[in-house]
Amino acid sequence: MKLPVKMTINGQTYSHEVEPRLLLVHYIRETVGLTGTHVGCDTSQCGACTILMDGKAVKACTFFAVQCNGAKITTIEGLAKNGELHPIQQGFWEKHGLQCGFCTPGMILAACQMLERYPKPTEEQIRHQLEGNLCRCTGYHNIVKAIQWAAEQMAGKK
Amino acid sequence: MATVERVLGKSIKRREDPRFITGRGTYVDDVRLPGTTVAAFVRSPHAHARIKKIDTAAALKHPGVVAIFTGKDMAGVNSLPCGWLLPGLKVPPHMPLAADAARCVGDPVAIVIAETQSAAQDAADKVKVTWEVLRAVSATDQATAKGAPQIHEVAPSNEAFTWQIGDAAAVDAAFRGAARVVKKKIVNQRLVANPMEPRACLARYDQATGDLTLWVTSQNPHVHRLLMAAFVLGIPEHKVRVIAPDVGGGFGSKIFLYNEETICSWATKQIKRPVRWTSTRREAFQTDAHGRDHVTEAEMGFDAHGKIVGLRVKTIANMGAYLSTFAPAVPTYLYATLLNGVYTIPAIHAHVTGVFTNTTPVDAYRGAGRPEAAYLLERMVDAGAAALKLDPADIRKKNFIPKFDNGFQTQVALNYDSGNYAAAFDKLLAMVDYRKFRHEQEAARKQGRLLGIGFSTYIEACSIAPSKVVGSLGAQAGLYESGKVRVHPTGGVTVYTGSHSHGQGHETTFSQLVADELGVPMESVEIVHGDTGAIPFGMGTYGSRSGAVGGTAILMSLQKIKEKGKKIAAHLLEASPSDIEYTNGQFQVKGFPGKSVPFGQVALTAYVPHNYPEGLEPGLEETSFYDPSNFCFPFGAHACVVEIDRDTGQVKVLRYLAVDDVGNVMNPMIVDGMVHGGIAQGVGQALCEGAVYDDGQLVTGSMMDYALPKADMLPMYETDRTVTPTPVNPLGVKGAGETGTIAATPAVMNAVVDALAPLGVDHIETMPLTASRVWSVMKSAKR
Numbered sequence A: 001m002k003l004p005v006k007m008t009i010n011g012q013t014y015s016h017e018v019e020p021r022l023l024l025v026h027y028i029r030e031t032v033g034l035t036g037t038h039v040g041c042d043t044s045q046c047g048a049c050t051i052l053m054d055g056k057a058v059k060a061c062t063f064f065a066v067q068c069n070g071a072k073i074t075t076i077e078g079l080a081k082n083g084e085l086h087p088i089q090q091g092f093w094e095k096h097g098l099q100c101g102f103c104t105p106g107m108i109l110a111a112c113q114m115l116e117r118y119p120k121p122t123e124e125q126i127r128h129q130l131e132g133n134l135c136r137c138t139g140y141h142n143i144v145k146a147i148q149w150a151a152e153q154m155a156g157k158k
Numbered sequence B: 001m002a003t004v005e006r007v008l009g010k011s012i013k014r015r016e017d018p019r020f021i022t023g024r025g026t027y028v029d030d031v032r033l034p035g036t037t038v039a040a041f042v043r044s045p046h047a048h049a050r051i052k053k054i055d056t057a058a059a060l061k062h063p064g065v066v067a068i069f070t071g072k073d074m075a076g077v078n079s080l081p082c083g084w085l086l087p088g089l090k091v092p093p094h095m096p097l098a099a100d101a102a103r104c105v106g107d108p109v110a111i112v113i114a115e116t117q118s119a120a121q122d123a124a125d126k127v128k129v130t131w132e133v134l135r136a137v138s139a140t141d142q143a144t145a146k147g148a149p150q151i152h153e154v155a156p157s158n159e160a161f162t163w164q165i166g167d168a169a170a171v172d173a174a175f176r177g178a179a180r181v182v183k184k185k186i187v188n189q190r191l192v193a194n195p196m197e198p199r200a201c202l203a204r205y206d207q208a209t210g211d212l213t214l215w216v217t218s219q220n221p222h223v224h225r226l227l228m229a230a231f232v233l234g235i236p237e238h239k240v241r242v243i244a245p246d247v248g249g250g251f252g253s254k255i256f257l258y259n260e261e262t263i264c265s266w267a268t269k270q271i272k273r274p275v276r277w278t279s280t281r282r283e284a285f286q287t288d289a290h291g292r293d294h295v296t297e298a299e300m301g302f303d304a305h306g307k308i309v310g311l312r313v314k315t316i317a318n319m320g321a322y323l324s325t326f327a328p329a330v331p332t333y334l335y336a337t338l339l340n341g342v343y344t345i346p347a348i349h350a351h352v353t354g355v356f357t358n359t360t361p362v363d364a365y366r367g368a369g370r371p372e373a374a375y376l377l378e379r380m381v382d383a384g385a386a387a388l389k390l391d392p393a394d395i396r397k398k399n400f401i402p403k404f405d406n407g408f409q410t411q412v413a414l415n416y417d418s419g420n421y422a423a424a425f426d427k428l429l430a431m432v433d434y435r436k437f438r439h440e441q442e443a444a445r446k447q448g449r450l451l452g453i454g455f456s457t458y459i460e461a462c463s464i465a466p467s468k469v470v471g472s473l474g475a476q477a478g479l480y481e482s483g484k485v486r487v488h489p490t491g492g493v494t495v496y497t498g499s500h501s502h503g504q505g506h507e508t509t510f511s512q513l514v515a516d517e518l519g520v521p522m523e524s525v526e527i528v529h530g531d532t533g534a535i536p537f538g539m540g541t542y543g544s545r546s547g548a549v550g551g552t553a554i555l556m557s558l559q560k561i562k563e564k565g566k567k568i569a570a571h572l573l574e575a576s577p578s579d580i581e582y583t584n585g586q587f588q589v590k591g592f593p594g595k596s597v598p599f600g601q602v603a604l605t606a607y608v609p610h611n612y613p614e615g616l617e618p619g620l621e622e623t624s625f626y627d628p629s630n631f632c633f634p635f636g637a638h639a640c641v642v643e644i645d646r647d648t649g650q651v652k653v654l655r656y657l658a659v660d661d662v663g664n665v666m667n668p669m670i671v672d673g674m675v676h677g678g679i680a681q682g683v684g685q686a687l688c689e690g691a692v693y694d695d696g697q698l699v700t701g702s703m704m705d706y707a708l709p710k711a712d713m714l715p716m717y718e719t720d721r722t723v724t725p726t727p728v729n730p731l732g733v734k735g736a737g738e739t740g741t742i743a744a745t746p747a748v749m750n751a752v753v754d755a756l757a758p759l760g761v762d763h764i765e766t767m768p769l770t771a772s773r774v775w776s777v778m779k780s781a782k783r
Helices: A024-032 A087-096 A104-117 A123-132 A139-158 B017-019 B117-126 B168-176 B223-231 B259-269 B282-288 B372-390 B390-398 B419-430 B434-446 B467-472 B506-518 B546-573 B599-606 B668-687 B739-757 B771-779
Strands: A003-009 A012-018 A052-053 A056-059 A072-074 B037-043 B048-054 B065-070 B109-115 B130-133 B161-167 B180-192 B200-206 B211-216 B240-243 B274-278 B292-304 B310-321 B346-356 B450-459 B481-487 B493-497 B525-529 B580-583 B584-588 B593-600 B620-626 B637-646 B652-662 B717-721
Touching: A003 A024, A012 A024, A024 B450, A052 A104, A052 B739, A056 A104, A072 B017, A087 A104, A087 B017, A087 B481, A104 A123, A104 A139, A104 B017, A104 B506, A123 A139, A139 B668, B037 B259, B037 B282, B048 B109, B065 B130, B065 B310, B109 B117, B109 B259, B130 B506, B161 B168, B168 B240, B168 B292, B168 B310, B168 B346, B180 B372, B211 B223, B211 B259, B223 B259, B223 B282, B259 B584, B259 B652, B282 B593, B292 B372, B310 B372, B310 B493, B372 B546, B372 B739, B372 B771, B390 B419, B390 B450, B419 B434, B419 B717, B434 B450, B493 B506, B493 B546, B506 B525, B506 B546, B546 B584, B546 B593, B546 B599, B546 B620, B584 B599, B593 B599, B637 B739, B652 B739, B668 B717, B668 B739, B739 B771
Parallel strands: A003 A072, B037 B274, B211 B240, B310 B346, B493 B525, B652 B717
Antiparallel strands: A003 A012, A052 A056, A052 A072, B037 B109, B048 B130, B065 B109, B161 B346, B180 B292, B200 B211, B200 B274, B292 B310, B450 B637, B481 B493, B481 B620, B580 B584, B584 B593, B637 B652
């Protein structure tokens, strides 16, 4: 049995018939074909599949696609606007906040919501807010710096 | 003429980042081919069990199933090879699909191939395996115990090998004259590498050409190709192309040839469609080669002044259920040969027993043997300091090998390249403000607080190389590296390197090297890696070898390019090649800056050789293979400051400081990043990571149960460097990928022991130092 699902991803509307058990992350990767959202575990620990759903950072492995009818989703592919990197993306580049790049999309999108909650985060807040995202390469040092850099840029723009 | 700005040695932002920060990296699981089928594996739920029967009838009827194969179907396919042979090593067969018995949880017994992932998984659940469950042994120190179940026919006592190095008699004599011999049991627990990208493969057999293409998460695509084609599947290497595109971390675990990619490569030819498989994290915990897992008795002798007089080491190393690709090398040549550390130790003897158990195979994990050696030494030196009531900083200073520039012969085979160990340590002591810390600690202790500092001074053998040497030690491969430089007619440069980047940033650092050598902008340099269809035969990336070995191979080709360019330029300038020099992207007659031709014109002339030197081949492309004369030996000194919660045993890392000497540095930002990541992994081993088996069952089989370090348990790292270039290679670079992992674990452990010293604690046998373990240690402490 398949069920219809319709949602907006990065400003574009998609409708498909999918198995009810299909996870949102697999819908995004396999059905829609946006492979920037990654799968790093099967227990919702790693955060590599973090996306923005209706403005909130969520792990796309914690939803069935069919639960997301009508949702507005932003994936890493949709974050840069008109070819201009989002300040958080820029921050990760400037501060060497990534090495292998696999956790990076999830990290960046988690940071998006973090900076909405805490526009001027302390180091402790950043580290605490990253609790749901694992990185095995950077030791988090430069990820913290990247987010601090982005926070400063975004504050300057306001 | 403007001088071209030098970029080598500068923190240039990474060229690979734009694709990763916009979600446009291409990892194996992102590659899609028309008609691709999806594989799921039926695995053993038992640690040790004989396979009585596999019934696939119901599974084959499942909608969407394309094919199911078991070990019996794979007749003619050979065992996965072990690539490092020790004298007397017992090499049991390791078939891609187990047909007779499963020897660890996760051992694959059947592959189910279907149209979709869900169909493959559902059908795999319907494969009925009748097992005869056997007794299992998983504990390292129980493997050879009387009555332990035998795992392989070839190894009756579960002993894979015994091996020794050093001078046992000299150690006995040294201990007889010692003022004090400190003896400790040291357990280096089993770890799981856990790169964030799980392993994956996609195999396509082209019926028209007979070519097999395998996309696989590999740190060394040519090694994968050679082992799989020549040793296991028996297909000609030249008909196989292995592509390792963007790879999401490896840390050693993606060096090895695994069952899954081998089976998929075989299966695609049977079903005449592409087959892909992506590991779940649960499968990764069960099947990615694990790391460490040593149980050791160590004795270190000291004279009355704290000078080390000898070291005796007895280690049992767990190999797991089978010998993974390079497993036997790790607890022998990459471990015991490092037991001289940075100290003058007049006599050393090490005895290592490798054992089979019903657990996931163990092989190289970041540092591979060297972390185990550094951990042992640093623990023993601190234990010696405690026994002799010496300051841990002073005992280290007393024992450092004095500064040397070109060679130091150790007691355990290696000849160090260059070192200045006291300098790195002194810098560290200044950074940490050591005397001030001890005053603060004294004050804190009076308030009942448990504050501690731990040191770790380490050496590592990097850029694992000299083919002749490793061959004599049992390696079945050479360990050179290749680098091809192709200059295009319009002056652009493509470099084909045998090194592989899975986070190390080669596209940036190697471009820096080329840009500097040729005086061309980085933008006109492209780095190609990870594709056996494009690159010359290369050995890949592990053991911190890419800069030192891979970089030098590229440098050699660049030098050949310049030599040939000089001949072409000399012809154009009507001068002698010996009068031509190359600076800032110009070939010019020495002393006549006006008399020059730019690099681009020489490149074009090489491909349009109308006006060209007699007898010179057209084209501008050179390939080099670099086989170094020795390893390189980075070193450094790390310190960790911790505070322990008296009520819970929770360890909090307050400061982490590192002074590393990796020789010359090609990109400081990238090197610092690798140091950071290594530190986190080393702290992880000390505080939270550990694979736990219960009667053969992997209890820590997911990220819920196996604790990886998170952002909120780590501080900002305080890092610095000393620079002692290696004389081994012309770049003077030593290797930087593993230093943090090697140094951090003992620094944290020593800090915790130091914090608990007022309670009478001078050693803790086992890691990780979870709150409950530390709490137990505190409860059972003397005071």
